[in-house]
Amino acid sequence: MGFPEYLAARESLAIIGKPVITYILIISLLQGILSFLYIIKRKNVYYDYLIKFIYINTGLYVLGFIFLIRFHIQIYNTVLIEYPAVLRQLIPVDSSRFIIPLWIESEKLYFWAMVAFIFVLVMQRRKDIIAFIGIILSIFSTLIFFLSNPFKEPLPAVHSEITMWYSALGRGDGTIFQVAGTLYGRITYYYNSAYMWTHPPMLFIAYASLIITFAACVYMLIRKDKLYDEIAYRYAKPGYILLTAGMLIGYPWAIEAWKDSAW
Known part of the structure; x- marks a missing residue:
């Protein structure tokens, strides 16, 4: 297992992921149109189709996420960073593998949108709110397709680092020490x-x-209905709890990752 197998896995993800993200775009555009029509005309037939499209899009997002998980596992299995003997005297490991999180680079907005779709499916069935969120998620999915497509150029920064490593191995000169040292820091304190x-x-x-x-x-501001206030608080509670906890966790991570930086 090595660089050719990694490249094959990356190409495979691009091939199988392209139709998934394309269908997400198409369904999202239809979803946005139906959401707008329901808000304007209040016909249940529009809402019925809207819910079906949201279910389809959620399934597509989950399917694409499974493809991304598979690709990350393939990176772990195919790419091995074996550090030069001199560097091994300075670090606690002889080699490293990439255990790459599923929410970095072009994958982060995809993960965010997928979770948002899942939340919409499990929330209380308020047709007007779901239609409004349907428009938001339609725009979100369109932006992902054109600006943050995880299947177009999968993990470009990771790909650049892996390519740089194998290129340094092929040259066999002193650059491998610099590349290995950089990768050790990236793998240990980031990936x-x-x-x-x-x-x-x-x-x-x-x-x-x-x-x-x-x-x-x-x-709530438009309708002056207390029910909307209850829905807002119901989802604000876990949202702000996770947001606060996530920020607190991020503080020691920043100290560990950049402890030697002057700033």
Whole structure:
């Protein structure tokens, strides 16, 4: 297992992920149209189709996320960083593998949107709020497709670092020591850090919850109905708890990762 197998896995993700993200875009555009029509005309037929499209989109997001998980496992299995003998005297390990979190680079907005779709499915069935959130998520999915597509160029920064490593191995000169030292820091304090597996997902789950709070607050201001206030608080509680906990966890991570920095 090595660089060719990694490249094959990356290409495979791009191939199988492209139709998934394309269908997400198409369904999201239809979802946005139906949401707008329901808000304007209040016909249940529009809402019935809207809910079906939200279910389909949620399933597509989860399917794509499974593909991303598979790719991350393949990176772990195919890429091994074996440090030069001189460097091993300075660090506590002889080799490292990438345990890459599922919410970095172009994958973070995808994860955020997926969680938001799941929240919409489990929330109380308020048609007007769901229609409003349907428009928000339609715009969100469109932005992901064009600006943060995780299947177009999977993990570009990670890919650059892996390519740089194998390129340094092929040259066989002194650059391998510099590359290995850089990768050790990145792998230890970023990719494989326990904080990266707890801090960012807590924030993104909080953001997804607060999307519903935002929608409920908008309708509370418009309709003056206490029910919307209750919905807003119901989702604000876990949202702010996770947001606070995530920020508290991020503080010691920052100290550990940048402890030698002057600033």
